[in-house]
Amino acid sequence: MTARLPDPAKSRVVLIGTARYQDPDLTPLPGVANNLTDLAAALTDPRGAGVRPEHCLVLADPPALADVGDHIVTAAREAEDVLLVYYSGHGLMTWGRTSELCLALRDTRSKSLLTSALRCADLRQYIMDSPARTRVLILDCCFAGRSIEPTMGSPAGAMLGEVDIAGAVVLAAAQGKALAPLGEHNTLFTGELLRLLREGIPSEPGMLLTLHVLFREVRTVMRRNGWPEPRGNSSDMAAHLALGHNPAHVVRKAIDALRADIARLGVEESQTRQLYDTVRDKIVDPNLPSVTETSAGLVERLDQVEQVAAMGRSVSSELAELKGQLTDGRTVTRRLRARGDGLLDRRGELRERLKGYQAQAVRLRIAEEWDIAELYVKARALLWTQPCDLGLALRAVNAYQQAVTELRKKRQ
Numbered sequence: 171m172t173a174r175l176p177d178p179a180k181s182r183v184v185l186i187g188t189a190r191y192q193d194p195d196l197t198p199l200p201g202v203a204n205n206l207t208d209l210a211a212a213l214t215d216p217r218g219a220g221v222r223p224e225h226c227l228v229l230a231d232p233p234a235l236a237d238v239g240d241h242i243v244t245a246a247r248e249a250e251d252v253l254l255v256y257y258s259g260h261g262l263m264t265w266g267r268t269s270e271l272c273l274a275l276r277d278t279r280s281k282s283l284l285t286s287a288l289r290c291a292d293l294r295q296y297i298m299d300s301p302a303r304t305r306v307l308i309l310d311c312c313f314a315g316r317s318i319e320p321t322m323g324s325p326a327g328a329m330l331g332e333v334d335i336a337g338a339v340v341l342a343a344a345q346g347k348a349l350a351p352l353g354e355h356n357t358l359f360t361g362e363l364l365r366l367l368r369e370g371i372p373s374e375p376g377m378l379l380t381l382h383v384l385f386r387e388v389r390t391v392m393r394r395n396g397w398p399e400p401r402g403n404s405s406d407m408a409a410h411l412a413l414g415h416n417p418a419h420v421v422r423k424a425i426d427a428l429r430a431d432i433a434r435l436g437v438e439e440s441q442t443r444q445l446y447d448t449v450r451d452k453i454v455d456p457n458l459p460s461v462t463e464t465s466a467g468l469v470e471r472l473d474q475v476e477q478v479a480a481m482g483r484s485v486s487s488e489l490a491e492l493k494g495q496l497t498d499g500r501t502v503t504r505r506l507r508a509r510g511d512g513l514l515d516r517r518g519e520l521r522e523r524l525k526g527y528q529a530q531a532v533r534l535r536i537a538e539e540w541d542i543a544e545l546y547v548k549a550r551a552l553l554w555t556q557p558c559d560l561g562l563a564l565r566a567v568n569a570y571q572q573a574v575t576e577l578r579k580k581r582q
Contacts, residue, residue, distance in 0.1 A: 172481060173378040173412045176219050177251035182302075183213055183226040184245045186238060186288075188259035188275055190231050195280045200352070202258045205310065205360040206230050209256065212367045217426075218414040233276045238288055239296065246300035252411060253302035255293070258360060261311030262287060273311060304408045306381065310359045358397050362388045370418030377419050377480045378412035421479050424489055429472060431496055436465035438503050445510045453513050454559040461506060464499035468492060516560055520567050521553050527567075527574045536577050545570040 189202040206228050213219045214226050227245060232238045246253055260274040262283055272278075272287035279286045297305050356364060366387055367379060374383055385402045393399050416422050442461050449456050472492060479485045528546055531537035537546070549566035552559060 173376055173380045173410050175378065175412050175414075175480075176221055176254075176304075178220050178222050178225070180250040181219075181221055181225060181252035181254070182245040182249040183210075183219075183221050183252075183254045184229065184242055184256070185210055185227065186229045186232065186255070186257045186259075186273075188231055188273075188278075190276060191260070191274065192277050193280050196260050196274055196278065199259060199357070201354055201357045201361075203230060204355050205258045205357055208356060208364050209360065212364060212414065213254075215414070217417070218367060219412070231276045235275060235286065235288060238275065239292065242293065242296045243299075246296050246302070249300050249302035251302060252304045252306065253297060253300045254306040254308070255297060256308040256310070257288075257293075258310040258357060261309065273309075304411050306408060306411065310357055358392065359388065359400055362391050367414045368417070370416045370422070372418040374416055374419065376482070377416055377422055379414050379416050380410050380412045382409035384413060415480075421485065421489075425472065425476055425479065428489060428492060428496070429469070432465050432468045432472065435468070435496060435500055435503065438500065438507070439463050439465055442503055442507045442510065445507060449510045449513050450557075452556050452558060453517065454557040456510075456513050458510060458513075459506065462499070462502050464495065464502075468496060468499070513560070517553065517558055517563070520560070520563055524549050524553060524567050524570065527571050530578065531574050534574075534578055534581060536574070536581075539577075542570075542573055542577065545573050 185206050187202040187206040189199050191198065210226050210228050211218075213221050214223045227241055229238060229241060242255060245255075257273050260278075262272045262274055262278075262280065264270045264272065264283055270284070271290040272283040273290065273293070274280075274283075274287050277286060283289075293307070297307060351358070354361065363384060366384055371379065371383065371387055376383065385400070389400050389402075417426070439461060446458055446461060449458060471488075475485050475488045475492065478488070524546070528537060531542055531546070536542050545566070549563065549570045552563040552566050
């Protein structure tokens, strides 16, 4: 199945995180606040999942259970392509006659979880009721140090059993305070997920970072470092959903580098247009050719190439062609810029010549003579009045220069 990104218009994201708690038995998790900010930025980045910012809701330290539920229900109802719900904070098990996983909110009371926390059974139902094509639940939470009965299996396994959602991805970080060590910017699980989205995976052949690939790599890193190992399950369709481009992919790097070069060309073209406006304002009839703008067309074609590359097809010839067109566009733009600069430089040179010969006239004590002064005033008026007629100004400066030179020779 081909990897794909969410549809920006038809997807919804809800990021929930509780870093601070009223209950003294629930320790603060400062990294959770950073999780929300950083993950929202990654998911709304055009090089990330590309979700529209207005469709990415962040609920930081939500106090009221009802408000959280209402927001999730609204997002679930609106989502047609992807619904992604993320929670980071304390995960608590009731461990009663019917064990339930509950997600702690700011006002959650550890002694009355079922009435003050977000029950995963409810969250599961909210997500199940969504018409979204792909549904994703990511849980980065712990059990706040609760001990687990030997016969009850792993905490992560219990978690997955509580929130298993048909046709969806469920990613769950394992239990324990080590998930959110003090001093770390993010919790371990989310921190690794963000690092992969930011840095990419050089060994991954795909252009996109799917949930399957991301979870596999996060689990490998956490296992290698001796950290609690996350668990997950998914359907094939959901696992091929991507949360971003792979920045470390060789084609991705080539596309990004070319895109940056095209952006710089766009800046040069804009500067050239501004220069031409200045020249037309300062110079009479500059006879400048039209500015050739190729950057916008190159961006459009590069977007098309990028879509083809994301499907796994070779785009080496297309990239080479675009690089050639970029080089041609840069050459034309710089030639046009040089032409505009040349006209302004020419005016500057004439001004300096006039100043130089006027200084000679002052030294020779002839600057105030009527013929010399009249020629100077005429030349100066042409050069310092906008727009400047360079042809007339050149003749006027030459006339002044000639008059000063001839009078100097007569005085010698």
